[in-house]
Amino acid sequence: MSKSMVGSHAVWPHEDDPIFGLAKRAGEAKEKFGKEKVIDSTLGSLVDDDGNLICFDSVYDELKNLPNSEIAAYAQVAGQGDFLESVIEVLFKEYKPEGHIRAVATPGGTGAVRHGIWNYTEPGDTFIVGDWYWSPYQTMADEFERKLKIYPFFNEKGGYNVEAFKENFNSIIDSQKRVLTIFNTPANNPTGYSISDEEWDEILEIIKEKAKDKENKITILLDVAYIDYAGNDRRSFFKKFGNLPDNIFVMIAFSMSKGYTMYGMRSGAAIGISSNESIADEFYYSLSHANRSNWSNGVRGAMKVLTNLYRDKDKKAKYEAELESIRKLLVDRAKAFVDASKEVGLVTLPYRDGFFVTIPCENSKDVSEELIKDNLFAVPLKKGLRFAVCAVSKEKCAKSPALIKKALDKING
Ligand SMILES: Cc1ncc(COP(=O)(O)O)c(C=O)c1O
Structure with missing residues:
Protein backbone atom coordinates (compact mmCIF):
# COMPACT_ATOMS: atom_id res chain seq x y z
CA MET A 1 0.00 0.00 0.00
CA SER A 58 1.79 55.93 -10.74
CA VAL A 59 0.72 52.54 -9.33
CA TYR A 60 2.83 52.48 -6.18
CA ASP A 61 2.25 56.15 -5.29
CA GLU A 62 -1.46 55.42 -5.48
CA LEU A 63 -1.22 52.24 -3.43
CA LYS A 64 0.89 53.84 -0.71
CA ASN A 65 -1.43 56.81 -0.45
CA LEU A 66 -4.51 54.69 0.13
CA PRO A 67 -5.92 54.85 3.67
CA ASN A 68 -4.77 51.79 5.63
CA SER A 69 -8.36 50.65 5.97
CA GLU A 70 -8.74 50.57 2.18
CA ILE A 71 -5.85 48.10 2.03
CA ALA A 72 -6.65 46.14 5.17
CA ALA A 73 -10.37 45.54 4.72
CA TYR A 74 -11.94 42.53 3.07
CA ALA A 75 -13.26 43.07 -0.42
CA GLN A 76 -16.67 41.88 -1.61
CA VAL A 77 -16.61 38.22 -2.68
CA ALA A 78 -17.15 39.17 -6.36
CA GLY A 79 -14.89 42.23 -6.05
CA GLN A 80 -15.64 45.89 -5.29
CA GLY A 81 -18.42 47.31 -7.47
CA ASP A 82 -16.38 50.31 -8.65
CA PHE A 83 -13.49 47.98 -9.60
CA LEU A 84 -15.79 45.69 -11.58
CA GLU A 85 -17.22 48.65 -13.52
CA SER A 86 -13.76 50.11 -14.14
CA VAL A 87 -12.11 46.87 -15.19
CA ILE A 88 -14.62 46.37 -18.00
CA GLU A 89 -13.80 49.82 -19.40
CA VAL A 90 -10.04 49.39 -18.93
CA LEU A 91 -10.10 46.04 -20.71
CA PHE A 92 -12.23 46.84 -23.74
CA LYS A 93 -11.48 50.55 -24.19
CA GLU A 94 -13.26 51.58 -27.41
CA TYR A 95 -13.80 47.95 -28.46
CA LYS A 96 -16.52 46.89 -26.01
CA PRO A 97 -18.61 44.15 -27.63
CA GLU A 98 -22.42 44.23 -27.71
CA GLY A 99 -24.06 42.02 -25.16
CA HIS A 100 -24.41 41.35 -21.46
CA ILE A 101 -21.08 41.76 -19.72
CA ARG A 102 -20.26 40.81 -16.14
CA ALA A 103 -16.99 40.87 -14.19
CA VAL A 104 -15.74 39.01 -11.12
CA ALA A 105 -12.45 39.88 -9.40
CA THR A 106 -9.85 37.11 -9.18
CA PRO A 107 -6.31 36.85 -7.78
CA GLY A 108 -4.46 37.53 -11.03
CA GLY A 109 -5.26 36.12 -14.42
CA THR A 110 -4.44 32.71 -12.96
CA GLY A 111 -7.59 32.82 -10.84
CA ALA A 112 -9.71 33.66 -13.86
CA VAL A 113 -8.17 30.87 -15.95
CA ARG A 114 -8.75 28.51 -13.04
CA HIS A 115 -12.44 29.42 -12.90
CA GLY A 116 -12.76 29.05 -16.66
CA ILE A 117 -11.35 25.54 -16.63
CA TRP A 118 -13.18 24.40 -13.50
CA ASN A 119 -16.56 26.04 -14.03
CA TYR A 120 -16.94 25.61 -17.78
CA THR A 121 -15.97 21.95 -18.19
CA GLU A 122 -17.39 18.74 -16.75
CA PRO A 123 -15.18 16.41 -14.65
CA GLY A 124 -12.95 14.39 -16.99
CA ASP A 125 -13.61 16.68 -19.98
CA THR A 126 -10.97 17.60 -22.53
CA PHE A 127 -10.25 21.25 -23.31
CA ILE A 128 -8.02 22.50 -26.10
CA VAL A 129 -5.15 24.90 -26.70
CA GLY A 130 -2.39 25.42 -29.31
CA ASP A 131 0.92 23.69 -28.64
CA TRP A 132 2.82 26.85 -27.59
CA TYR A 133 1.03 27.45 -24.34
CA TRP A 134 1.49 28.62 -20.75
CA SER A 135 2.31 25.47 -18.78
CA PRO A 136 -0.06 26.14 -15.84
CA TYR A 137 -2.94 25.20 -18.18
CA GLN A 138 -1.56 21.67 -17.98
CA THR A 139 -0.99 21.96 -14.21
CA MET A 140 -4.62 22.96 -13.81
CA ALA A 141 -5.83 20.17 -16.08
CA ASP A 142 -3.97 17.71 -13.84
CA GLU A 143 -5.16 19.32 -10.62
CA PHE A 144 -8.80 19.43 -11.71
CA GLU A 145 -8.84 16.01 -13.38
CA ARG A 146 -9.44 17.45 -16.84
CA LYS A 147 -7.49 16.64 -19.99
CA LEU A 148 -5.63 19.10 -22.16
CA LYS A 149 -5.55 18.41 -25.89
CA ILE A 150 -3.00 20.38 -27.84
CA TYR A 151 -2.89 21.08 -31.57
CA PRO A 152 -0.17 22.71 -33.71
CA PHE A 153 -0.35 26.48 -33.10
CA PHE A 154 1.44 27.53 -36.31
CA ASN A 155 0.90 26.52 -39.92
CA GLU A 156 3.77 26.23 -42.43
CA LYS A 157 3.41 29.89 -43.34
CA GLY A 158 4.02 30.98 -39.75
CA GLY A 159 0.38 32.02 -39.24
CA TYR A 160 -2.16 30.67 -36.74
CA ASN A 161 -3.09 27.11 -37.70
CA VAL A 162 -6.82 27.51 -38.29
CA GLU A 163 -7.04 24.08 -39.94
CA ALA A 164 -5.52 22.27 -36.94
CA PHE A 165 -7.84 24.19 -34.62
CA LYS A 166 -10.83 23.18 -36.72
CA GLU A 167 -9.95 19.50 -36.72
CA ASN A 168 -9.41 19.37 -32.95
CA PHE A 169 -12.29 21.63 -32.02
CA ASN A 170 -14.72 19.69 -34.19
CA SER A 171 -13.63 16.32 -32.91
CA ILE A 172 -13.96 17.33 -29.23
CA ILE A 173 -17.30 19.09 -29.63
CA ASP A 174 -18.70 16.15 -31.60
CA SER A 175 -17.75 13.70 -28.89
CA GLN A 176 -18.34 15.83 -25.76
CA LYS A 177 -21.06 18.24 -26.94
CA ARG A 178 -19.21 20.82 -24.82
CA VAL A 179 -15.82 22.35 -25.29
CA LEU A 180 -13.60 24.97 -23.68
CA THR A 181 -10.98 26.44 -25.98
CA ILE A 182 -8.22 28.71 -24.65
CA PHE A 183 -6.48 31.40 -26.68
CA ASN A 184 -3.59 33.31 -25.13
CA THR A 185 -3.51 36.32 -27.45
CA PRO A 186 -2.48 39.05 -28.11
CA ALA A 187 1.21 38.76 -27.18
CA ASN A 188 1.19 35.03 -26.57
CA ASN A 189 3.46 33.52 -23.95
CA PRO A 190 5.88 32.07 -25.06
CA THR A 191 5.87 33.00 -28.76
CA GLY A 192 4.94 36.71 -28.83
CA TYR A 193 2.36 35.91 -31.54
CA SER A 194 -0.94 37.79 -31.76
CA ILE A 195 -3.80 36.20 -33.67
CA SER A 196 -4.92 38.64 -36.41
CA ASP A 197 -8.49 39.87 -36.91
CA GLU A 198 -8.69 37.90 -40.16
CA GLU A 199 -7.61 34.72 -38.38
CA TRP A 200 -10.25 35.44 -35.72
CA ASP A 201 -12.92 35.65 -38.43
CA GLU A 202 -11.95 32.18 -39.60
CA ILE A 203 -11.89 30.78 -36.05
CA LEU A 204 -15.31 32.25 -35.28
CA GLU A 205 -16.72 30.86 -38.51
CA ILE A 206 -15.74 27.35 -37.39
CA ILE A 207 -17.15 27.89 -33.90
CA LYS A 208 -20.44 29.38 -35.16
CA GLU A 209 -20.92 26.45 -37.50
CA LYS A 210 -20.88 24.06 -34.53
CA ALA A 211 -23.09 26.40 -32.49
CA LYS A 212 -25.91 25.74 -34.97
CA ASP A 213 -26.49 22.54 -33.02
CA LYS A 214 -28.17 24.01 -29.94
CA GLU A 215 -27.11 21.00 -27.85
CA ASN A 216 -23.49 22.09 -28.21
CA LYS A 217 -22.00 24.31 -25.49
CA ILE A 218 -18.90 26.26 -26.44
CA THR A 219 -16.74 28.43 -24.19
CA ILE A 220 -13.97 30.62 -25.58
CA LEU A 221 -11.47 31.61 -22.89
CA LEU A 222 -9.27 34.54 -23.90
CA ASP A 223 -6.18 34.84 -21.74
CA VAL A 224 -5.05 38.44 -22.30
CA ALA A 225 -2.38 38.65 -19.59
CA TYR A 226 -0.05 40.69 -21.86
CA ILE A 227 -2.58 42.81 -23.75
CA ASP A 228 -1.35 46.13 -22.38
CA TYR A 229 1.95 45.66 -24.20
CA ALA A 230 0.33 45.07 -27.57
CA GLY A 231 -0.72 48.24 -29.41
CA ASN A 232 -4.23 49.49 -28.71
CA ASP A 233 -5.59 48.29 -32.06
CA ARG A 234 -4.88 44.71 -30.97
CA ARG A 235 -8.06 45.08 -28.90
CA SER A 236 -10.24 45.35 -32.00
CA PHE A 237 -10.96 41.61 -31.95
CA PHE A 238 -13.08 42.11 -28.81
CA LYS A 239 -15.82 43.63 -31.00
CA LYS A 240 -16.25 40.24 -32.67
CA PHE A 241 -17.57 38.67 -29.46
CA GLY A 242 -20.83 40.63 -29.45
CA ASN A 243 -24.15 39.15 -30.59
CA LEU A 244 -22.91 35.57 -30.76
CA PRO A 245 -25.42 32.72 -30.39
CA ASP A 246 -26.07 32.09 -26.70
CA ASN A 247 -24.49 28.64 -26.72
CA ILE A 248 -21.15 30.40 -27.33
CA PHE A 249 -19.92 31.93 -24.09
CA VAL A 250 -16.86 34.17 -24.07
CA MET A 251 -14.76 34.62 -20.98
CA ILE A 252 -11.71 36.84 -20.63
CA ALA A 253 -8.92 36.37 -18.08
CA PHE A 254 -7.60 39.85 -17.21
CA SER A 255 -4.45 40.35 -15.16
CA MET A 256 -3.02 43.34 -13.28
CA SER A 257 0.37 41.61 -12.99
CA LYS A 258 2.04 42.92 -16.13
CA GLY A 259 -0.07 45.92 -17.16
CA TYR A 260 0.21 47.48 -13.70
CA THR A 261 3.52 45.86 -12.68
CA MET A 262 1.64 44.33 -9.71
CA TYR A 263 2.75 40.71 -10.10
CA GLY A 264 2.84 40.00 -6.37
CA MET A 265 -0.33 41.93 -5.55
CA ARG A 266 -2.43 39.13 -7.05
CA SER A 267 -5.21 40.94 -8.80
CA GLY A 268 -7.20 40.51 -11.97
CA ALA A 269 -10.66 39.64 -13.14
CA ALA A 270 -12.77 37.26 -15.16
CA ILE A 271 -15.06 39.05 -17.62
CA GLY A 272 -17.94 37.18 -19.25
CA ILE A 273 -19.84 38.14 -22.41
CA SER A 274 -23.13 36.64 -23.55
CA SER A 275 -26.00 37.70 -25.76
CA ASN A 276 -28.26 36.12 -23.13
CA GLU A 277 -28.66 37.98 -19.84
CA SER A 278 -29.36 34.94 -17.70
CA ILE A 279 -26.19 33.22 -18.99
CA ALA A 280 -24.20 36.34 -18.05
CA ASP A 281 -25.81 36.31 -14.59
CA GLU A 282 -25.10 32.60 -14.24
CA PHE A 283 -21.42 33.36 -14.91
CA TYR A 284 -21.36 36.02 -12.18
CA TYR A 285 -22.90 33.78 -9.52
CA SER A 286 -21.00 30.68 -10.55
CA LEU A 287 -17.67 32.49 -10.31
CA SER A 288 -18.63 34.25 -7.08
CA HIS A 289 -19.29 30.84 -5.56
CA ALA A 290 -15.91 29.63 -6.81
CA ASN A 291 -14.24 32.73 -5.33
CA ARG A 292 -15.81 32.06 -1.94
CA SER A 293 -14.72 28.45 -1.91
CA ASN A 294 -11.12 29.05 -3.07
CA TRP A 295 -9.83 32.38 -1.73
CA SER A 296 -12.93 34.08 -0.38
CA ASN A 297 -12.15 37.44 -1.92
CA GLY A 298 -9.40 39.37 -3.68
CA VAL A 299 -6.90 42.09 -2.76
CA ARG A 300 -8.91 45.23 -2.07
CA GLY A 301 -5.99 47.68 -2.25
CA ALA A 302 -5.01 46.46 -5.72
CA MET A 303 -8.62 46.82 -6.93
CA LYS A 304 -8.71 50.38 -5.59
CA VAL A 305 -5.52 51.27 -7.46
CA LEU A 306 -7.04 50.24 -10.79
CA THR A 307 -10.27 52.09 -10.03
CA ASN A 308 -8.48 55.32 -9.09
CA LEU A 309 -6.06 55.19 -12.01
CA TYR A 310 -9.05 54.83 -14.32
CA ARG A 311 -11.38 57.38 -12.75
CA ASP A 312 -9.00 60.27 -11.99
CA LYS A 313 -8.01 62.03 -15.21
CA ASP A 314 -4.54 63.11 -14.09
CA LYS A 315 -3.63 59.81 -12.50
C1 LIG B 1 -0.08 33.32 -20.44
C2 LIG B 1 -0.31 33.78 -19.05
N1 LIG B 1 -1.55 33.76 -18.59
C3 LIG B 1 -1.84 34.17 -17.36
C4 LIG B 1 -0.86 34.63 -16.52
C5 LIG B 1 -1.34 35.01 -15.17
O1 LIG B 1 -0.60 35.76 -14.37
P1 LIG B 1 -1.17 36.36 -13.04
O2 LIG B 1 -1.90 35.29 -12.32
O3 LIG B 1 0.02 36.83 -12.31
O4 LIG B 1 -2.11 37.45 -13.44
C6 LIG B 1 0.48 34.64 -16.95
C7 LIG B 1 1.58 35.04 -16.07
O5 LIG B 1 2.72 34.74 -16.22
C8 LIG B 1 0.75 34.21 -18.25
O6 LIG B 1 2.00 34.20 -18.74
Missing part, protein backbone atom coordinates in the same frame (compact mmCIF):
# COMPACT_ATOMS: atom_id res chain seq x y z
CA SER A 2 1.21 3.52 -0.80
CA LYS A 3 2.76 5.45 2.09
CA SER A 4 1.35 8.75 0.80
CA MET A 5 -0.60 10.74 3.31
CA VAL A 6 -2.09 13.02 0.68
CA GLY A 7 -5.10 11.82 -1.28
CA SER A 8 -4.28 9.86 -4.43
CA HIS A 9 -5.41 12.79 -6.61
CA ALA A 10 -2.85 15.07 -4.96
CA VAL A 11 0.39 13.11 -5.32
CA TRP A 12 2.74 14.98 -7.65
CA PRO A 13 6.45 14.74 -8.54
CA HIS A 14 8.75 16.41 -6.00
CA GLU A 15 9.95 19.10 -8.41
CA ASP A 16 10.49 22.79 -7.96
CA ASP A 17 9.32 25.15 -10.67
CA PRO A 18 12.00 24.96 -13.42
CA ILE A 19 11.75 28.65 -14.40
CA PHE A 20 12.22 29.89 -10.85
CA GLY A 21 15.07 27.36 -10.45
CA LEU A 22 16.86 28.75 -13.49
CA ALA A 23 16.26 32.32 -12.30
CA LYS A 24 17.96 31.39 -9.03
CA ARG A 25 21.00 30.12 -10.93
CA ALA A 26 21.08 33.36 -12.94
CA GLY A 27 21.00 35.29 -9.66
CA GLU A 28 23.99 33.30 -8.38
CA ALA A 29 25.90 33.98 -11.60
CA LYS A 30 25.22 37.72 -11.22
CA GLU A 31 26.70 37.64 -7.72
CA LYS A 32 29.73 35.74 -8.89
CA PHE A 33 30.53 37.52 -12.18
CA GLY A 34 28.72 40.88 -11.85
CA LYS A 35 25.32 41.63 -13.38
CA GLU A 36 26.73 43.27 -16.51
CA LYS A 37 28.33 39.93 -17.46
CA VAL A 38 25.09 37.92 -17.18
CA ILE A 39 22.11 37.82 -19.57
CA ASP A 40 19.16 36.80 -17.41
CA SER A 41 16.18 36.18 -19.68
CA THR A 42 14.35 33.84 -17.36
CA LEU A 43 11.41 35.48 -15.61
CA GLY A 44 8.44 37.13 -17.26
CA SER A 45 8.78 40.41 -15.38
CA LEU A 46 9.83 43.80 -16.75
CA VAL A 47 13.35 44.72 -15.77
CA ASP A 48 15.12 48.01 -16.64
CA ASP A 49 18.49 48.22 -18.38
CA ASP A 50 20.28 48.19 -15.02
CA GLY A 51 18.66 44.95 -13.95
CA ASN A 52 16.07 46.44 -11.56
CA LEU A 53 12.45 45.36 -11.54
CA ILE A 54 10.27 48.02 -13.19
CA CYS A 55 7.54 49.21 -10.80
CA PHE A 56 5.25 51.99 -12.08
CA ASP A 57 5.38 55.08 -9.82
CA LYS A 316 -4.85 58.00 -15.60
CA ALA A 317 -2.67 60.18 -17.84
CA LYS A 318 0.39 59.53 -15.67
CA TYR A 319 -0.21 55.79 -15.61
CA GLU A 320 -0.79 55.61 -19.37
CA ALA A 321 2.38 57.58 -20.09
CA GLU A 322 4.44 55.19 -17.95
CA LEU A 323 2.89 52.16 -19.59
CA GLU A 324 3.49 53.55 -23.07
CA SER A 325 7.14 54.30 -22.40
CA ILE A 326 7.71 50.74 -21.21
CA ARG A 327 5.75 49.32 -24.13
CA LYS A 328 8.08 51.19 -26.47
CA LEU A 329 11.11 49.91 -24.58
CA LEU A 330 9.82 46.40 -25.13
CA VAL A 331 9.22 47.01 -28.85
CA ASP A 332 12.82 48.27 -29.18
CA ARG A 333 14.30 45.32 -27.34
CA ALA A 334 12.30 42.77 -29.30
CA LYS A 335 13.27 44.45 -32.56
CA ALA A 336 16.94 44.35 -31.58
CA PHE A 337 16.61 40.62 -30.82
CA VAL A 338 14.66 39.74 -33.98
CA ASP A 339 16.93 41.82 -36.26
CA ALA A 340 20.07 40.28 -34.78
CA SER A 341 18.52 36.82 -35.17
CA LYS A 342 17.99 37.47 -38.88
CA GLU A 343 21.56 38.64 -39.23
CA VAL A 344 23.05 35.48 -37.74
CA GLY A 345 20.47 33.13 -39.29
CA LEU A 346 18.75 32.20 -36.03
CA VAL A 347 15.16 31.09 -36.65
CA THR A 348 12.57 32.47 -34.22
CA LEU A 349 8.83 31.92 -34.04
CA PRO A 350 6.89 34.85 -35.54
CA TYR A 351 6.99 37.61 -32.92
CA ARG A 352 4.32 40.34 -32.89
CA ASP A 353 4.03 41.74 -29.33
CA GLY A 354 4.83 41.12 -25.71
CA PHE A 355 7.40 39.85 -23.27
CA PHE A 356 8.96 36.84 -25.05
CA VAL A 357 10.57 35.65 -28.27
CA THR A 358 10.90 31.89 -28.78
CA ILE A 359 13.43 29.91 -30.75
CA PRO A 360 12.05 26.54 -31.87
CA CYS A 361 14.61 23.79 -31.29
CA GLU A 362 15.27 20.26 -30.16
CA ASN A 363 17.24 19.34 -27.04
CA SER A 364 16.36 22.69 -25.49
CA LYS A 365 17.62 21.65 -22.04
CA ASP A 366 21.08 20.91 -23.44
CA VAL A 367 21.08 24.15 -25.42
CA SER A 368 20.11 26.07 -22.28
CA GLU A 369 22.94 24.43 -20.30
CA GLU A 370 25.39 25.24 -23.08
CA LEU A 371 24.31 28.88 -22.97
CA ILE A 372 24.86 29.03 -19.24
CA LYS A 373 28.57 28.58 -19.99
CA ASP A 374 28.32 32.01 -21.69
CA ASN A 375 26.28 33.34 -18.76
CA LEU A 376 23.11 33.47 -20.86
CA PHE A 377 20.04 32.11 -19.08
CA ALA A 378 16.99 31.28 -21.24
CA VAL A 379 14.10 28.98 -20.40
CA PRO A 380 14.04 25.56 -22.09
CA LEU A 381 10.54 24.58 -23.23
CA LYS A 382 9.44 21.23 -24.64
CA LYS A 383 9.98 22.42 -28.19
CA GLY A 384 12.13 25.50 -27.90
CA LEU A 385 13.95 28.12 -25.93
CA ARG A 386 12.13 31.14 -24.49
CA PHE A 387 13.99 34.43 -24.41
CA ALA A 388 12.42 37.09 -22.14
CA VAL A 389 13.04 40.42 -23.88
CA CYS A 390 11.10 42.02 -21.00
CA ALA A 391 14.04 41.29 -18.70
CA VAL A 392 17.07 42.08 -20.90
CA SER A 393 18.53 45.42 -22.09
CA LYS A 394 18.43 46.29 -25.79
CA GLU A 395 22.20 45.94 -25.99
CA LYS A 396 22.12 42.42 -24.57
CA CYS A 397 19.08 41.56 -26.75
CA ALA A 398 21.20 42.43 -29.78
CA LYS A 399 24.11 40.30 -28.54
CA SER A 400 22.16 37.19 -27.56
CA PRO A 401 21.11 35.67 -30.93
CA ALA A 402 24.74 35.04 -31.93
CA LEU A 403 25.36 33.22 -28.64
CA ILE A 404 22.17 31.18 -29.05
CA LYS A 405 23.04 30.27 -32.65
CA LYS A 406 26.50 29.11 -31.54
CA ALA A 407 25.05 26.94 -28.76
CA LEU A 408 22.38 25.51 -31.06
CA ASP A 409 24.95 24.61 -33.71
CA LYS A 410 27.13 22.96 -31.09
CA ILE A 411 24.31 20.86 -29.58
CA ASN A 412 22.20 20.05 -32.62
CA GLY A 413 24.89 20.24 -35.30
